[in-house]
Amino acid sequence: MRHSNDPITLSLFDLLKAGPGPSSSHTIGPMAAGADFARRAAALAPEIQAAAGGLRVRLLGSLSATGKGHGTGPAVVGGLTGCPPDACAPSLLRRAADPHAASLFLTLPKGRNIPLGPRNIEYGPIRHKHPFNNTLIIELLDASYPPQRDGPDSPVCGAEREGRRPPPPPDGPVQSSVDAAAAGGNVLFSVEYYSTGGGFIRWKGMKREKQRKPPHPYADMKEFKARCAESGLGLDELLMENETALTGKSPADIVAELDNMLGIMRDTVLRGCAAAGTLPGSIGLRRKAAVLHERARSLAPFDRALCLFNAYAYAAAEENAAGGLIVTAPTCGASGVVPAVLLFMEEQLGLDLKARRRGLAAAALIGFIAKHNAGIAGAEVGCQGEIGVASAMAAAMLAHARGFSVQVVENAAEIALEHHLGLTCDPVGGYVQIPCIERNAVGAITAYNAALIACNENPVSHKVSYDEVLRAMAEIGRDMNAKYKETAGGGLAVCLVEC
Template sequence: MAYITTSLFELFKVGPGPSSSHTIGPMKAACQFMETTRELDTKILNKADMVEVRLFGSLSATGMGHGTRRAVISGLLGNHPESCHPDVLDELDHDPDQEYQLDLGPRKLTFIGNEVIFDAVQHDYPYSNTMIFRLMGNGETLFEQEYYSIGGGFIRWKGWKETQRGEPEFKYANMAELKKHLVMSGLRLHELMLRNEMAITGLSEEEINEKLDNIIMVMERSVEKGIQTEGVLPGPIGLRRKAKTLYDKAKKAHFQGPGFLKGLNAYAMGASEENAAGHCIVTAPTAGAAGVIPGLVFILKRHMSALSHEIREGLMASAAIGFLAKNNASISGAEVGCQGEVGVASSMGAAMMAYARGYRFQVTENAAEIALEHHLGLTCDPVGGYVQIPCIERNAMGAVKAYNAYLIASSVDAAYQMVDLDKVIKAMAETGRDMSQKYKETSQGGLALSVTEC
């Protein structure tokens, strides 16, 4: 089994919502395609008269609702997710016949929005979310790249090979191996994660802490903006934002009793509503699940007086859970349903809560296990292909379950836990494999159908 070489900043990425698989991944792919294209021989570039983009799988089924076309256009225009201002995206793709000028290096090429084609949902490519980018000339393909959006904003392409990166100091592929390293080294979980991050990326401890602080700041901003904004979210559903109302009620109750839960719901929904609006969020581990961990960060900081370093350390502990889920199952709704998105976010959030509150490792693992166990089988069926229903309230539920999992794990003897995290991740992978394609981000089953039919 391959050991984990993912960086913290591949898991926690700043970018536009509403779906990392459908916006961040395609934007990256489009940007990379243009960079590679510009390196082609000038003779080839001079023959080009169009760029064609074909989207497959759930990118085709729900790409329209997820803003995939505008993400692709934005990437073709040279925008990177982490630096792309949401206002830029808001301005794109109002009209599918709109023309854009792509930079081919020696010349410009006109691109029309509807040259992004929503192709087959069922296909034989190796990954569900496949994209074919073609540079065409006189009806012939001059250059073609096949990309895959594999969840959480990660991309691969045909012929992809793992890029050269440092070897982790502590190699592990599952929780059992990670635990052995912790016992043998005497390190705390966040210390081990930090040492691995330094070895993999070559970044210093200060640089990693700075980047983590930036991630936490973007998370907080997404919550703050969400709990201050009212109105209707973009798209045909006409869904009203609710976070501000919940927040106002929580405040009125001084965050006491039900007011505390209302506050947690408001925070998670606030960030999730910002994601649905296509604004800047942090994938945690995906954009669809971008409300859970920020909601809990807000609780830790504003209501539990957690210090900055405790939140950073909790975030590193949560990343360990995200890495394990990604390595041994999936964090993509298109691969395993929502258990891999909100389920994993909840599990990561529970681990963060326990760790940031100073509980020892076994409590952290148990909290993560409990939260994930009670998301097993959760399908992905976004209504109309928009990351709104059930996604926004689901983020609130994921945050509440994470908090509850933390309470259970920290209240009982850790040794009583019968199920370990590796087992529940294995169960998630198997459940995902058995799940009908209808329930994997295609909007062809479940709530997506019943709500449409009403």
């Protein structure tokens, strides 16, 4: 599933994104699509805005199959109010899910504001002809599409409160038409979006952005190691030079952003360790992190260490399941693994901020290469691409933070991923809870063990490369039946319900 032979041009903060859980492809991506549509709609010609009277969102593929459990509808609606994922308050998504809430609107400066709510969402076919499984089509409709209701402006979201200006509408073709839609309403303007995992979105007709070139180009681990050897730079130094060239940001700004991500991940774990009660959804799953955290205190040292790992990973994963603010690493569903290892590095291993920051850069490198050469979305390659890659990222992070060589970092990531190969995505009831929460804990402990093995073996005697294990993951992902790719149509999702 290698997407291109071109060099990787992702920013650290394309991969490490803050946003609401529980699923990067089902909440953060769709919310980003909604916010993107809101920007485009506000810039439409006045006559189109004046004719608008309704809005429809059609969810297809896995977004339709498990969108209700993942909160995809409220996420798109939240985005359509103009709020980007990293500024989303949980209260916005609660209101977006409430059919009786009457205060959310798509703002059209040259027309009427369009009321938003669950009624704007249609759950379409799971199998479809569009090029990516997670497809959503957002349509601005004329006044013949019910319901019509005038209202006040959309509420101010976090970004606007903080004085941040929403980005301008992106370039790229969109569709503006007067086709009569089967379910009523003439389509004035529509965009077909793809949520490609990790909170990334693309849209039909999207042009390749003119990318700045990285000074140290690489498309896989082998090339990355070659660039390190040629330049004499360390792993995080090379990534920093690429990041400054790709984003135009100063090293100080990049460090500040990395520290912000570290802080959000730490807060997510601490919030989760202090929370109690039942997670949203029909499963009625009770939170466990606080109990595990409390019990860990009374255990013998070895058990205590493992139990703390579990508590930290549960905490972040439960926060994700509850729709709290998390950082994709590489996705929402797997967002407990890296924070659990990070807090363990800080509290139990005494690794300082500088070491943790360096480690986070190594984690991002491993995520970049996985995304570029195989995939990180459960809907694309199954859970091996989510928890498996998260575990590889965390193993690499620990090895690099402890000062080991790039070869050891690679070996740690490879070991962690190798033992997640073939892992299916089969969330029970479509909720990112069973098996996801427990799986984060298992992935975090596997990461620690993988780093332990890699840091204590002879690095050059290691037989399997990270590029090779990614090739295997891509091939397995290609062969994996669609029912094991985030559709809740097979595996545990079916057996648990039937048994």
